[in-house]
Amino acid sequence: MPDRRTQIMEAAVRVIAQAGVRGMRVEKLAAEAGVSTALIYYHFHDRAGILRSALEHINDRAERYTGDAFASTDPRTQLEHMLLLEIQGTTAVRENSIAWGELRASAVFSDDLREPLRATTQAWAHDAETLIRRAQTAGRADPEANPADAAERLTSLVEGLSERWLSGSMALDRARELLAGAIIVELGPI
DSSP states (O other): OOOHHHHHHHHHHHHHHHHTTTTOOHHHHHHHHTSOHHHHHHHHSSHHHHHHHHHHHHHHHHHHHHGGGGGSSOHHHHHHHHHHTTSOOSHHHHHHHHHHHHHHHHHTTOHHHHHHHHHHHHHHHHHHHHHHHHHHHTTOSOTTSOHHHHHHHHHHHHHHHHHHHHTTSSOHHHHHHHHHHHHHHHHOOO
16 A cells, blocks of 8 residues: 555646646645645645655656666667657556646746756656667667767657657557657667
């Protein structure tokens, strides 16, 4: 059984995914989580605290469902799996991706979200860059590729493809196909 804080964060991701950041009201969150509003304020202090914590929770969830990517010892395979696992039809990935997009869109207008979102995005790109560098060292990626630029383009592409897929503008298989092709373009053929 998850602790109360985790229970509230799971509910926050669902509410943000369903109603957007603007539709995320503390009363609505309390009802979804099955707790009192007072308990939410106790744990998170205010709405901004809820949103920052939701962003952290989304990242933790993503790390859990992309963790399978590291079963391989090949850094290129790890990178491919890490990125492709962000575009899959499971409930957790769908909720995470939708909530992430909502938080990203809200950060345009919210200074409270902008810095944590920037830091999270940079950490994800850095993880991808590290895997690209390792792939280059292992002879599994074009040694001329710029790892930082390739990582930035690939993680940005994942977000864009995810938005298109989730909005119904593109089929899931097509999004995954385009991402796999982009990895080849960025890193070179195997």
